[in-house]
Amino acid sequence: MVGWSRLWSPVGLAVLVGLRSQLRAYNLVDTGRPGARLPVGTPDEHRARSVDGTYNDLGEPRAGSAGSRFGRNVPLPRTAPENADDICEPNPRLVSRRLLTRREFRPATTLNLLAAAWIQFEVHDWFNHAPQAGNPWHIRLPDGDDWPHDPMTFARTAVDPTGPDDQPPVFASTVSHWWDGSQIYGETADYAESIRTHDGGRIALDDVGLPPAETEALLDPNGQAANFWVGLALLHSLFLREHNAIANRLASAYPAMTDQQLYDSARLVNAASMAKIHTVDWTPAIIAHPTTVAAMRGNWFGLLGERMSGRIARFTDNEILSGIPGSATADNGVPFALTEEFVAVYRMHPLLPDTVEFRSGLDDRVVARHAMADLLAADVRRHLTSNTAADLLYSFGRAHPGELSLHNFPRSLQNLARPDGTPIDLATVDIMRVRERGVPRYNDFRRALRMAPVTTFRELTVTTRPPPNWRRSTATSSRWI
Template sequence: MMSSSNDSSTVDDLQKVAKEEEQQLTPSFTPTLPERLGIGAFKLLNRVVPWYKLPGFIGAFNLAFLRIELRQFNLYDGYASPEAQGNARDHPLTDERYRSARHSDGKFNSLEQPLMGCRGMRFGRNFPRHLTPRPTEEELWTPNPRMISDRFMARRDGRFIPATTLNMLAAAWIQFQIHDWFNHIESNEKFKVPLPEGGDPWPHSHMELFRTKADEVRDPSDVKCPGYNNENTAWWDGSQIYGSSEKATEALRTKLPDGKLELDERGTVSFLPRDKDGNPLTGFNNNWWIGMEMLHTLFALEHNAICDALKAAYPDMTGDQIFDKARLVNCALMAKIHTVEWTPAILAHPALQIGMSANWWGIVGEKLTKMLGRISKTSEIISGIPGSGPEQDGAPFSLTEEFVSVYRMHSLMPESIAFFSSASGSHISTIPVPSLTFSKAQEPLASGLVTFPDVFYSFGINYPGAITNNNYPSFLRELPTPDGQLRDLGTVDILRDRERGVPRYCQFRRLLRMSVPKTFEELTGGNVELAKELEEAYNGDINLVDALVGSHSEPVIPGFGFSETAFRVFLLMASRRLKSDRFIAGASEFGPGTYTRVGFDWLQNTGMKDVLKRHFPELKGVLEAGGERNVFAPWVMMEESKKYNGVETNAPA
């Protein structure tokens, strides 16, 4: 039996501190009486039955009320004063174009707070700022982050742990979306990460990493609790394709008045154009690999197809008008795919299937919503979030440091990818992922080794890695990047959370009002061996366990691809990205009046399979063979593909 990490008096002291800190969670708004009754009723029920053991429909309602409570207690501005978000007086809308179109900087999504969510604004918090302070030097390096990476990130003996309910398309998709949402700015100052005692195979005496650049001090509280700026727009606005500035967007468009994005046409194949150094010309091209190559290309093609449809239906539209409408449709389509397709794939639980569909269509469902429109003008539960009216829940919209933390999913990456013919299913080649990164990402396609249909089919039948301990690919733990750094992303992930004040695991759960383990064995759900390793690595102090390590160590809800701790932040922020956005939640903006009738019908009637079949009709047969199967779940394999016994595909070994 494992011993507690503290004696009883220390535990009592910690519980007292925890209660005091919980009392410091200031509600950002007051729920309605029915909402308060629902929250209270499900809290009582969950003392007996957790939400994930309830029947699917009841579990979905449980999550809806839990989300209200999270909105109430876990949204905090990254600034000490709301004046930082700007106002209509100081930042007037001088160009009426952006009343009904997205501005690439992210400005004017809110007409009342024009800077909210735009490029360069701070990340927010899911916890009060005073509980997320800058760490001391001792806190930053305790325990050694490289040691934690070695013990809990590295694949042992090269063993790949597959996520057998997903495919590699799901892994590529989430990175594609993350590139839209956030990117921290690095400073010129570097950390010199000490290596663990006792020897380390790292090729240098220490590891150098650029520090995150803190925002300027605007308030005395920023000294102890600094803010960090988001280099991307925080909106769901396709900035990974279109860029996060009007200048960048303009450079990516064709010179013709057709509203399209520039593509490099080589015969019948369209590629992303390159600059003189071989970098892809797109909105965000960092951390590039073939997974980004395929999805950036796919949705650039989708944008251009929407432009063609708009031009045919509305021949008098200008190039800017076509572009603006196509961007609105394409961005909302990506948000819809993420909501009703990707999320139910990685969180395959009946309550989530119902809940995520309801996020978009409401509990009345897709068919009735398409037929009758919104039955309820304002209820997001009855008729879905799109068109229900934007709401900030008492805190200006931003993405949060904790949201960034829970999306650390490098374990999804395999060591290599097996490519197969989309025509015959036969194995073409197996290529190590490092040979598919940065400037080399386009090579297999440009050389003719594989086609885009081949790549999509291959990603459809390859497994990603499971999001768990000891499953970081070896190449990501010694990754040379174009900026000259050599990185261990396991170390980076641990260090970034500490540097930015993300609470450690127990505190993270405490501030989400979740149960907090008192012993390492309780944390691991009875896994004695893992509990011993954690206790040794964290010097017997369970309160030092990093949020990421703890999340990877806790038992996973059946069907879930990641931990319930991470899920709580996801539950809050996934719907907030929709609900805060005027062009998605806006009652007057979300509809044919803003999107056009052709554009709105395109959005409502299109899913990921439709996008794939439209641009790569060679995939129609294999996609239809899967019936109603989620496109982010393993695809049906052709017989020739089954003959390849690759450990990272869903072929039988």
């Protein structure tokens, strides 16, 4: 009734713990797993990460694996797609242009640009939808729109054909849902093998700290690889190098370990450190409320805190006291899967600026200014060759990402060329994806989370202190809240 964010932190924390219990009880929905059930595994057989994410859950080996379905955070009947007339209303291209287009860059001044690259790096670890071949979306252009083709077309999301006939459509992730570092280790056995040296558990890296360019031929050119850019490449390079550093350290401490053991152990350590960075650094930075900062540290270290967890490891099995890592597996009766609603909230494209300044780490001097379009996949290696990783990391540390708000969608992504040369308006696509995947609209979503629906656009905008004209421009109809 009051809202955890308005309460004194210890009370707010207790409310968050209660909300978490409710969400686990009412908002984890199993959509099932395609394919025959695999035999149950044992800890001795499966001590390492598998390429496809199977056997992270020994009792339910396909849970969260590549090709398995997204789960839901809302009851299945609420995920039924809207009918063909409603799904394009209001017109997503009109929303893109009228409400999302960036007029001037609104920076998120509490964050640096590494935070934007980081979350895309994580998203690529966690999930990816496949496009459907044929029968694309047709979006009629609003009057006066200068997009080169009317209607605007782009692929629908591929529906999992093995989904139950009597329920709304379900979708599958092409990559493992687990926090396993799959974005750098590879999503297919061929790629994962091709980047290994098979010596000391290491990964083959070239001069810019990325796997040799020829291994890229094994990646899907229309998949995540198409969304590579300099910010993302920096993190790939950093954590691939980190893998090798961990493998080297393990090799010197345990000379009897084989190449395979070193590779497997280094991957476990590397993936765990990514999970830790995300939990105790990234999330508290982006939701920098004292209660969420304490809550996220609590998730990792428990209420007993970092010092206690460092000194005596797990004091108790209780996740509230000693943190989630190392606590007993508890899936609350729903095998692990990331959800469509989770994907929807992570479409954080306004984080990206339209230009990035490259600076010298020595004296902070701006040495170049690049449009975003110059930093995308085709130009990554050129920039990584002509700048040091230290200067680039420094530059990203000095720049701000965009604020997650209206009127701040990067213009470069509203007209983004795909590998085959076709342009897309990613803002329009973002809106349609949420609708076609049956993520409920705002008020239905609130109801599904047991929150009171809002009744006016004023309530929607009241907490973000928007410029006054924003409310005027949104106060046209309440039908679609």
